[in-house]
Amino acid sequence: MTGSRYAHVTDPNTLTISEEAVPEPAPNQVVVKIRYVGICGTDVHGYQSPQFLPPAVFGHEWTGTVTAVGTSVSTVEVGQRVIASVGIACGSCASCAAGFAEMCDLVFAEANGVDPAAPAHGAFAQTVVVDERRVQRVLDALTDEQAGLIEPTAVTFHAVRRTQQRLGALVVVQGAGPIGLLTAQHARHAGAREVIVVEPNENRRAVAAELGFTAVFTPGDEFKAHLDNVSSGLGADVLYECTGAAGLLQASAEMVRRGGTLSLLGYPMTASEVSYGDWQSRQLTVIGSLAYTHDDFVGAMAAVASGAVSVDVLHTNTIGLGDLESALSALGDGTSPDTKVLVDPSL
Structure with missing residues (x-):
């Protein structure tokens, strides 16, 4: 096992960064080295009132590179860039069985960080270990910064x-x-x-x-x-x-x-x-409207890659994990001049 830094909200308006071991992936899991994670309004609410936010949601707008895969993983490979996503409709939940696959119960739970395979924390971290369903390959035409902004584009x-x-x-x-x-x-x-x-x-x-x-x-x-x-x-x-x-x-x-x-x-x-x-x-x-489906990420990436939607002008600042707490505070009290802040955990 290797180590990784993780940011947790331990109390309202209190952020703790800890060093934790990164486990080997289970057969259906992937290990991702985080490149960027965006700060969302939901993250700000979670920082202010952590009791209302599932742990997996604090830092849910992320992109990175796959560094290890479990034995049964088939959709991504080591070395590929990926974004946080949700899986395709499961086909077996109550909504899917009734013919409403676009409202799949499992996908909705994944999008809200409350499915059985939800990770113990989000990606305000150097490394995350997640289920294969939670990642999707990044289109080659996108920069890393653009990939870090695909999640809100999918919303x-x-x-x-x-x-x-x-x-x-x-x-x-x-x-x-x-x-x-x-x-x-x-x-x-x-x-x-x-x-x-x-x-x-x-x-x-x-x-x-x-x-x-x-x-x-x-x-x-x-x-x-x-x-x-x-x-x-x-x-x-x-x-x-x-x-x-x-x-x-x-x-x-x-x-x-x-x-x-x-x-x-x-x-x-x-x-x-x-x-x-x-x-x-x-x-x-x-x-x-809340969250998204797997194919919304496909459409969002295509829209950015084609130039129909521009995300570059939205990215106004990049910070390290050490500056995350002050950024959350400024965004929460309205004093931040930034439109969209990306966190680079390597800084």
């Missing part, structure tokens, strides 16, 4: 695909953090006639403009006037809610035209109050 790919956005749709994306910026690009790639980005933070609006979006607004009268003008007063065909702010849910719904779609990506940590009668009267379609 947003999944959401736009579930929404079934029509060609020529008028789209509003609320929130221009990494999830919002990726969602906006997928929506554009899916054939939106215009994507309107709404974001109060000046730095994030600047990134949206750098990505080629021209209708970028702060919340308020100017945005509402633009939406009224381009929609002839009807509202958006599709609104992607990417902030997770519970208080914005009803206000978001009211920006959608009658018969339009409200697509939910941001995950509120508190209860939300909405007008059920308003939603029903205007015949809204509401789409909930």
Whole structure:
């Protein structure tokens, strides 16, 4: 056995880095040397309130190189680059047996770090040992940095695909953090006639403009006037809610035209109050989206490799494990200037 450093949240707002032995892989496991792991909003919540986060999820946006494989592993080989993923539909769970393979119970559990084979920790580490189902080969066209950003790209790919956005749709994306910026690009790639980005933070609006979006607004009268003008007063065909702010849910719904779609990506940590009668009267379609499937990762990698979706501008900082705690604190209290931080465990 060799050793590896691992970061654990031991108490709220308390990070501990320990040296632990790396076991030999079981027949169905692979050992991966981590190259990059992204810091996600979920990681920040887990740092603040670790009781709500499964251990496998703290550091779930990772890429690395396979250094060892178990005797029954057939999908990857030593030396190949891989990303964190989920397996294909199992074919035997209740959802699969009922014909709903896209909602496979095992895949959903893997995505949320609660399946029987979930690792004891995430990948804020130098090395991880995971089930073969949890890795997928990286497309050769992607850089290591791009590979480190595929997981959130798959989250947003999944959401736009579930929404079934029509060609020529008028789209509003609320929130221009990494999830919002990726969602906006997928929506554009899916054939939106215009994507309107709404974001109060000046730095994030600047990134949206750098990505080629021209209708970028702060919340308020100017945005509402633009939406009224381009929609002839009807509202958006599709609104992607990417902030997770519970208080914005009803206000978001009211920006959608009658018969339009409200697509939910941001995950509120508190209860939300909405007008059920308003939603029903205007015949809204509401789409909930969480995590992804195996093929969402395939599509996300292809979108980045083709240039349809750019992740490079989102990557604004790279740190080592020793700087992880301060980065989590700054992201949690809103003082961080960064859009997306990658952790390089070798630093």
